[in-house]
Amino acid sequence: MNITVIGTGYVGLVSGTCFAETGNNVTCVDIDKVKVEKMRNGEVPIYEPGLKPLFDRNIKEDRLRFTTNLESAVATANVIFLCLPTPPGADGQADLSAVLFVAEQLGTMLTDYKVIVNKSTVPVGTADLVSEKIALNATVDFDVVSNPEFLREGAAIDDFLKPDRVVVGSSSEKATGIMEDLYSPFVRSGNPVIIMDERSSELTKYAANALLATKITFMNEIANICEGVGADVENVRRGIGTDSRIGKRFLFAGIGYGGSCFPKDVQAIKYTAQNVGYDFKILDSVIKVNEAQKVSMVPKIEEVFGSDLRGKVFGIWGLAFKPETDDVREAPALYLMHELAIRGATFKAYDPEAMKTFKNAASDLVNDNTAYVNTSTEAVLNTDALIIATEWAEFRGKDIENFNVLMNKPVIFDGRNLYDTQKAQKAGLTYISVGRKQMIQQELSYACG
Structure with missing residues (x-):
């Protein structure tokens, strides 16, 4: 099939690349000219394990293309996926302005039957709204389908290529048949394509x-x-x-x-x-x-060091909200470091992938008090304590017995419970984790240095 994917964010880029991998001709559309040019030159704008090889292969095979020209991409498509941002407003309501703006444009561009697919996470009733916007200008038949994504960042390629299930919200027999054909290569092992009405799909x-x-x-x-x-x-x-x-x-x-x-x-x-x-x-x-919970370590840190953290240097392991991604949106590290910086703390921070995105997202207060370092060992060296905020696999295998030598004070605040409490105790560490017995090696706090 000829597929157009509008929006090359996380969902759009993964979806477009994986559809191309199964032999479809995919055109990804984005309004960002610089981003489009970089993708044409083989630069992947996000970090996602396994994406780069598929991305490169399908560009080489000319099954994956990028453009800023929406009209030309629409003209050749059988199926058009809307993978546009729907950020929350102050009241929690999803902002559909990007989706509805593109929908209205599509109505002027349709010259033959298309299936338009809402892939973005959207509120109940959005399929109806998109249909109404397209119909304002459309002179040909079309169908709007709801097809929510269930991609875990860090495992999105496997989730797309081998889905637990595919949910399709459609009231059109024709559109349903097209969607079933499109997803048939991904469900050969028998996992279901679940057909339902559009509103149930959106709520699912x-x-x-x-x-x-x-x-x-x-x-x-x-x-x-x-x-x-x-x-x-x-x-x-x-x-x-x-x-x-x-x-x-x-x-x-x-x-x-x-x-x-x-x-x-x-x-x-x-x-x-x-x-x-x-x-x-x-x-x-x-x-x-x-x-x-994001700042639940703060009272534990204050119990050891006191509320005045001026002069204290904390190593930070992990800035992304979860491992295997560079996404820091709503990451606990953002909130925790902000609270500690207010109290005077400074940081040596390390993340395998997310340091650039974290710098861009962090407040000036956090950035001004943070040295971003190149290795996890450097983040520990000469610090008063280590805070583990993300459970990257490389942290699990660290030799914590050496922390007594590397750190000013052998204190770990483990927000992800990476280590065995008994081993931490044997290593002479003050080891404070979540929901487990805290291993305090000294009766006195470190508040006075």
Whole structure:
């Protein structure tokens, strides 16, 4: 098929590349001329494991192209994917201005039947709005389909090529058939293409992410109880994760979730509920707890060092909201470092991929107090404590026995529970994690140096 993907952000670029990988001719459209030129020259604008080889191969085979010319890309397409930003407003409502603007333009450009697909995460009823905007100017038949993405940053290529399921919201038999043909190479192992109405499809994406965010937040609440009663959240996790009704995934305690999806989608479904007069109390709690969890290490740090952190240098491991991405949107490190900088702390920060994006996103207060270093070892050297904010795999294998030599004071605040508490104790570390017994090596705090 000939496919046009409008928008080359995270979803658009991954989708376009993966559709090209299965033999389709894909044209990706973006208004950013500089970005388009860089992609034409083989530069991938995002970090996503496994994307670059597919990107290069399909450009070489001339199945993946980039342009700023929307009209020419629309003219040759059978299917048009809208992969446009839908950022949240102050009230949590998704901003559909980009989607609706392009939809109105499409109406003037259609010369034959097309399937227009909402791939962006959009509120319930958006398919109807897009249809109305296109119909203002269209003189030919078209169908609008909802096809939400379920891509995990850091595993998006595998998620797209081998999806658990594909959700298609369509009331058109013709459009449904085209979508089933398009996705048939990705579901050969038998995973379902689930056909439903457009509104149910739109709500499915929000419901999935809200439930996962709730699961994470519930375990963080359990972790906080564990600290109060002397239990170990890792044992609790194993104890409940083997229950097939619960499952093992999304049960790891930490310092909160971030990223581009969970915070935005939880807010959006809450706004949808309010619009129909329903008070979604669980999500109110999820949002409140997650906001607090991002800075939950601050009181623990103050317990060891006091509230005046002037003169204290903290190593930071991990700036991205999760490993295997350079995305720092709503990353806990942003919030935690801001709170510590207010108290006078300075930082030596390291992340394998996200230092550039973090610099761009961080406040002046954080950047002015941060030295961005080239290795994880450099981030530890001559620091008063180490804070682990992202669970990159390379951090797990570090020889923590050497920290006594590298650091001014052997203190670790582990927001991702990477290390065994007993090993940390044997290494002579003050090791403070989430929902587990804290290993304090000295009765006196380090507040006075």
